[in-house]
Amino acid sequence: MARESGDRRERILASAAALFANKGVAATTVREIADEVGILSGSLYHHFESKEAMVDEIVTSYLDDLRTRYKRVMAADTDPRTRLHDLIVASLEVVEAHPHATEIYQNDVNYLTQIERFGYLRNAGKEVQATWLQVLEAGIAQGVIRDDLDPKILYRLMRDAVWLSVRWFKPTAAYPITRLAEECTSLFLDGLSRR
Amino acid sequence: MARESGDRRERILASAAALFANKGVAATTVREIADEVGILSGSLYHHFESKEAMVDEIVTSYLDDLRTRYKRVMAADTDPRTRLHDLIVASLEVVEAHPHATEIYQNDVNYLTQIERFGYLRNAGKEVQATWLQVLEAGIAQGVIRDDLDPKILYRLMRDAVWLSVRWFKPTAAYPITRLAEECTSLFLDGLSRR
DNA sequence: GACCGTACCAAGCGCTTGCTTGATTACGCT
DNA sequence: AGCGTAATCAAGCAAGCGCTTGGTACGGTC
Numbered sequence: 001m002a003r004e005s006g007d008r009r010e011r012i013l014a015s016a017a018a019l020f021a022n023k024g025v026a027a028t029t030v031r032e033i034a035d036e037v038g039i040l041s042g043s044l045y046h047h048f049e050s051k052e053a054m055v056d057e058i059v060t061s062y063l064d065d066l067r068t069r070y071k072r073v074m075a076a077d078t079d080p081r082t083r084l085h086d087l088i089v090a091s092l093e094v095v096e097a098h099p100h101a102t103e104i105y106q107n108d109v110n111y112l113t114q115i116e117r118f119g120y121l122r123n124a125g126k127e128v129q130a131t132w133l134q135v136l137e138a139g140i141a142q143g144v145i146r147d148d149l150d151p152k153i154l155y156r157l158m159r160d161a162v163w164l165s166v167r168w169f170k171p172t173a174a175y176p177i178t179r180l181a182e183e184c185t186s187l188f189l190d191g192l193s194r195r
Numbered sequence: 196m197a198r199e200s201g202d203r204r205e206r207i208l209a210s211a212a213a214l215f216a217n218k219g220v221a222a223t224t225v226r227e228i229a230d231e232v233g234i235l236s237g238s239l240y241h242h243f244e245s246k247e248a249m250v251d252e253i254v255t256s257y258l259d260d261l262r263t264r265y266k267r268v269m270a271a272d273t274d275p276r277t278r279l280h281d282l283i284v285a286s287l288e289v290v291e292a293h294p295h296a297t298e299i300y301q302n303d304v305n306y307l308t309q310i311e312r313f314g315y316l317r318n319a320g321k322e323v324q325a326t327w328l329q330v331l332e333a334g335i336a337q338g339v340i341r342d343d344l345d346p347k348i349l350y351r352l353m354r355d356a357v358w359l360s361v362r363w364f365k366p367t368a369a370y371p372i373t374r375l376a377e378e379c380t381s382l383f384l385d386g387l388s389r390r
Numbered sequence: 391g392a393c394c395g396t397a398c399c400a401a402g403c404g405c406t407t408g409c410t411t412g413a414t415t416a417c418g419c420t
Numbered sequence: 421a422g423c424g425t426a427a428t429c430a431a432g433c434a435a436g437c438g439c440t441t442g443g444t445a446c447g448g449t450c
Binding site for chain 1: 216217218219221222276302303305306309338339340341342344345348349351352353355356358359360362363364370375378379381382383384385386387388389
């Protein structure tokens with residue numbers, strides 16, 4: 001059985017990601033991961049160098065995907081309003097594609113960044129912020145976005161609202177992720193007051 | 196030295212809260228807590244029954260404070276728009292008063308709720324949601340809040356944005372917490388589009 | 391049919407964990 | 421001076437941790 005090596009590897013990674021997301025990285029043991037896959041804990045080390053290596057692979061592929069999509073948004077020749085909308089859509093798509101990785105990143109950044117190996121997480125966060133700020137500031141300069149709100153604060157409020165949707169949003173036929181993206185965009189751009 | 200017993204207890208609690216918030220509950224050891232206070236780990240058990248008991252006391256006093264302030268907001272005879280503003284202010288005040296507890300709650304709910312002792316966290320979350328929904332739905336019924344946005348989704352977006360400010364917001368003289376509250380309220384109610 | 395790499399198991403190592411225990415100290419009260 | 425209590429230390433236990441090791445089963449290759 002299991003003639004396909006990569007298959008097993010990915011199943012381990014998937015189980016690990018789910019456990020890391022639900023219980024936290026520190027609180028998840030290699031034995032739990034092995035149990036979920038149906039092997040002994042020692043056998044994990046045939047596929048991965050360490051527990052950290054599993055976390056690393058999960059988080060890295062998540063960040064790679066995020067960077068790729070952000071670049072695509074910024075490469076398009078669009079106005080700030082559209083770009084903001086597209087950033088929200090791209091973010092939610094990444095959240096949907098890597099729900100466990102998103103949750104790990106959200107819950108355990110503090111813990112992870114103090115491990116030498118994951119120092120790169122700091123830079124990743126700064127990159128994301130720079131992208132959003134670029135869009136917001138262009139919007140303010142062009143007069144389509146209010147200039148009485150601090151763009152850094154705006155970014156952080158929107159980022160947390162969008163990213164943490166991973167904790168509660170489960171797409172359905174009646175309420176797909178595209179609709180969440182529209183409601184997010186509409187809330188942030190137009191506000192919830194009736195006019 | 197340390198003739199006041201309660202003093203030492205609170206210093207332990209403060210150190211524990213800071214460590215729990217920064218590293219996560221599971222990743223913080225009782226020896227680290229003791230080191231911060233300047234005693235041996237065994238001595239902690241003269242003041243607390245267990246590590247869980249410390250977490251419990253931190254989180255409980257946080258939730259008590261939150262509930263109290265929310266009740267005060269809802270007891271006032273105000274319109275939905277004001278109430279929403281007051282809920283945001285109250286939330287930010289609690290975040291400011293219990294920054295470590297807020298962070299612990301945000302980062303470790305998943306981990307904590309699966310420990311029997313902390314099952315009450317589920318109900319606490321539902322209570323908070325019910326309060327916000329009550330205000331939002333009253334606003335929709337009175338026609339001051341748009342009816343094309345799902346109130347549950349609105350609540351979750353605003354909640355995450357407001358609560359996670361604990362991770363990045365440090366009040367200064369130029370930008371006190373009251374201003375953050377105003378910007379939050381203005382963003383959510385009016386949106387960031389210039390009109 | 392000898393050989394090799396892959397995938398796994400069984401066992402356990404060294405270490406850290408939360409927590410316990412018994413002895414010792416500091417201090418207020420009489 | 422003597423006593424009682426609170427606070428602490430020194431030492432260590434059982435359990436669980438991440439990870440290593442030595443060995444086995446098996447499919448493919450020449």
